[in-house]
Amino acid sequence: MTDIGQPAGTNTDTATGARTDAGTAKATGTDTRHAIVETSLGGLTVVASGDAITGLYFPHHWYMPSDASLGRRVDVQDDALLTLAATQLAEYLDGDRTTFDLPTRTNGDAFQERVWAMLREIPFGETTTYGELAERLGNKSLAQSVGQAVGHNPLSIIVACHRVVGSNGKLTGFAGGLKRKQRLLEIEEPTTVKEARLF
Helix, strand or coil, X not given: CCCCCCCCCEEECCCCCCEEECCCCCCCCCCEEEEEEEEXXXXXXXXXXXXXXXXXXXXXXXXXXXXXXXXXXXXXXXXHHHHHHHHHHXXXXXXXXXXXXXXXXXXXXXHHHHHHHHHHCCCCCCCEEHHHHHHHCCCHHHHHHHHHHHHCCCECCXXXXXXXXXXXXXXXXXXXXXXXXXXXXXHCCCHHHHHHCCC
């Protein structure tokens, strides 16, 4: 399966399931900074803490963290990690990249971390449903809770929450807006599907 956002040198906290840099389990507040990365989806706020990317948010994101938690604003070209993230985002949005090779860290509760770990396992170009994720957790009635965890995913695009759709394949709530979700799914469509839509 495609593993997005966990290159070599990154591991999982066994207690919470949180992904951390190997040997760099720093507190989120350590050297936290952010940059605005201009893309075809608007200005994305990319947050880094220490040696890991900890957030990626759309303009008017539903669950945008407080300004204080984003740390200081920096120019993307002045920060090697944020520059790498911006480069890979541009490649992905141009259709030239299918996986991200970035050190990441999340700090959700145990349930959120389980859901976010499943999001990382959804291959490029494929989708799943909230109900299917809930079934994998052992209880289909958890679908709404799964939806809330998906919505609070702090690493939009990098951890591909846009690949989760409604039970009938319908696009449902997306913290970055449904138009952006549609665009992300279109980027990942197989070439044969894209060509078929032209006729």
